[in-house]
Amino acid sequence: MVKDDRKFSVVIAGGGSTFTPGFILRLINQQDKFPLRQIKFYDIDAERQKKIGDACAIIIKERAPQIKFSYTTDPEEAFTDVDFVFGSIRVGKYEMRSHDEKIPLKYGVNGQETTGPGGMAYGLRSIPAIIQIIDYMEKYSPNAWMINYSNTIAIVSEACRRFRPKSKVINICDMPIDIMTRMARICGLKDYHDLDFIYYGLNHFGWWKEVRNYKTGEDLMPKLKKYVRENGYYVGGDFDKDTEASWVETFKKAKDCYALEPDTLPNTYMQYYYYPQYEVAHADPHHTRTDEILEYRQKIVFGECKRIVEAGTAKNNIWDKNAIHSEYIVDICHAIAYNTHEKFLANIPNNGAISNLPDDIIVEVPCLFGADGVQPIACGEAGRFQRGMIMEQVTCEQLVVDAYEQHSYEKMWQAFALNKTVPDALVAKKILDDMIPVNAPYWPELK
Numbered sequence: 001m002v003k004d005d006r007k008f009s010v011v012i013a014g015g016g017s018t019f020t021p022g023f024i025l026r027l028i029n030q031q032d033k034f035p036l037r038q039i040k041f042y043d044i045d046a047e048r049q050k051k052i053g054d055a056c057a058i059i060i061k062e063r064a065p066q067i068k069f070s071y072t073t074d075p076e077e078a079f080t081d082v083d084f085v086f087g088s089i090r091v092g093k094y095e096m097r098s099h100d101e102k103i104p105l106k107y108g109v110n111g112q113e114t115t116g117p118g119g120m121a122y123g124l125r126s127i128p129a130i131i132q133i134i135d136y137m138e139k140y141s142p143n144a145w146m147i148n149y150s151n152t153i154a155i156v157s158e159a160c161r162r163f164r165p166k167s168k169v170i171n172i173c174d175m176p177i178d179i180m181t182r183m184a185r186i187c188g189l190k191d192y193h194d195l196d197f198i199y200y201g202l203n204h205f206g207w208w209k210e211v212r213n214y215k216t217g218e219d220l221m222p223k224l225k226k227y228v229r230e231n232g233y234y235v236g237g238d239f240d241k242d243t244e245a246s247w248v249e250t251f252k253k254a255k256d257c258y259a260l261e262p263d264t265l266p267n268t269y270m271q272y273y274y275y276p277q278y279e280v281a282h283a284d285p286h287h288t289r290t291d292e293i294l295e296y297r298q299k300i301v302f303g304e305c306k307r308i309v310e311a312g313t314a315k316n317n318i319w320d321k322n323a324i325h326s327e328y329i330v331d332i333c334h335a336i337a338y339n340t341h342e343k344f345l346a347n348i349p350n351n352g353a354i355s356n357l358p359d360d361i362i363v364e365v366p367c368l369f370g371a372d373g374v375q376p377i378a379c380g381e382a383g384r385f386q387r388g389m390i391m392e393q394v395t396c397e398q399l400v401v402d403a404y405e406q407h408s409y410e411k412m413w414q415a416f417a418l419n420k421t422v423p424d425a426l427v428a429k430k431i432l433d434d435m436i437p438v439n440a441p442y443w444p445e446l447k
């Protein structure tokens with residue numbers, strides 16, 4: 001726990017994110033673990049950020065008045081005097097996510113936020129914005145750490161490796177945390193803190209090789225495999241009472257992913273690579289996940305912010321008891337701030353962590369988190385099946401960064417054509433040609 005009297009200053013880049021209020025609640029509820037003196041928001045959309053910021057000002061004033069709070073669109077004000085930067089931006093916002101999902105579906109290809117052509121399009125948009133935030137951080141607070149969870153993480157991580165190799169940036173994801181909390185419940189334990197594990201692969205593309213009871217060392221794989229074979233990661237009951245229908249489908253679908261490779265336990269995102277035809281057949285090209293979010297999460301978040309501002313109080317708000325996503329981030333900051341060397345997943349250059357894969361590819365593997373950043377833990381060899389899958393997917397991710405670097409149409413086309421979700425190079429070309437005009441404000445001109 002707290003080992004000295006330091007208090008930290010943090011900025012959330014993407015203050016207008018739908019995840020911000022939940023994160024704020026989690027931060028201020030964990031003051032014993034990660035004490036704060038200041039919270040700032042930074043966004044390029046002043047109006048969107050104001051709606052979230054005004055509600056968070058009330059939450060902080062009521063619950064943690066000792067923490068100074070402000071929000072701004074000015075980078076100097078935002079990034080000066082901070083210890084941690086949280087990257088939570090969505091370049092092009094939901095309007096662009098909608099294109100990422102709907103354009104591929106027009107051609108019978110998966111339309112998904114971070115996988116397939118949509119995920120690659122999103123990654124290409126994110127690269128310059130994330131680099132700019134790193135540069136702001138290094139200019140105004142050179143000792144700070146950036147914890148980035150802005151997608152597409154695999155592509156952003158490869159861009160960090162190439163363009164800012166020495167920067168203090170850690171790219172993370174909460175999907176494995178969500179799944180491990182489910183695994184813990186399945187085994188009668190409380191949450192992910194109760195599990196020890198070996199997981200390896202890429203972001204939104206990986207497998208658990210080992211899962212153990214953290215305290216006793218008991219091998220939990222037999223119990224988990226038996227459960228996942230029948231139910232996927234769906235827990236049901238009270239645990240899933242607020243889980244949206246499409247997420248329920250995803251957790252159940254893990255059953256079919258497990259069936260293909262029963263030596264390990266899959267990340268739920270493998271559904272898009274193993275069963276793209278099923279995903280397309282079950283998608284509505286005119287109403288995708290973005291529409292669900294606009295009608296549900298975004299409406300609820302902004303509605304609740306408005307209610308708080310009008311009432312002038314945050315009593316009984318909807319974020320008081322949730323947000324696994326945010327708990328993980330507090331855990332990570334605590335580990336870095338207090339040099340605890342706790343184990344979490346991060347996206348880093350392989351350098352032998354997966355022994356039969358190249359050193360210079362970005363992988364998602366367990367790392368020890370401390371004051372000096374992350375130290376990977378050796379995962380042993382990837383299975384033959386996993387190695388083949390990983391090399392194809394990671395090459396797509398590298399080609400997207402090549403396309404960014406060289407302004408190359410050909411590289412982006414190759415990235416789409418190589419991807420497991422795309423059946424044909426001509427289909428890849430049609431998707432890319434539709435994506436170029438809508439992405440013009442964000443992508444380099446591809447020649």
Ligand SMILES: NC(=O)c1ccc[n+]([C@@H]2O[C@H](COP(=O)([O-])OP(=O)(O)OC[C@H]3O[C@@H](n4cnc5c(N)ncnc54)[C@H](O)[C@@H]3O)[C@@H](O)[C@H]2O)c1
Pocket residue numbers: 013014015016017018019020042043044045048049087088089090091092093094129148149150151152153172173174175325
């Ligand atoms: N890694 C993970 O596990 C994980 C989990 C959940 C969400 N995410 C990611 O977190 C991010 C936020 O998601 P959301 O659904 O809350 O998005 P959102 O659209 O609600 O909010 C994103 C905010 O980013 C702002 N923004 C866009 N470009 C910016 C820039 N260049 N500088 C500063 N701000 C900018 C937007 O104006 C918007 O307010 C996304 O990248 C999403 O994919 C990651």
Ligand SMILES: O=P(O)(O)OC[C@H]1O[C@H](O[C@H]2[C@H](O)[C@@H](O)[C@@H](O)O[C@@H]2CO)[C@H](O)[C@@H](O)[C@@H]1O
Pocket residue numbers: 113114151173174175176178289293323324325
């Ligand atoms: O479709 P969305 O926007 O609901 O989700 C996309 C994100 O999905 C994962 O994050 C989940 C997380 O696993 C869950 O625990 C909870 O916190 O919600 C998150 C967002 O819904 C994934 O890890 C992210 O990278 C995706 O952006």
Ligand SMILES: [Mn+2]
Pocket residue numbers: 172173174175204
């Ligand atoms: Mn993720």
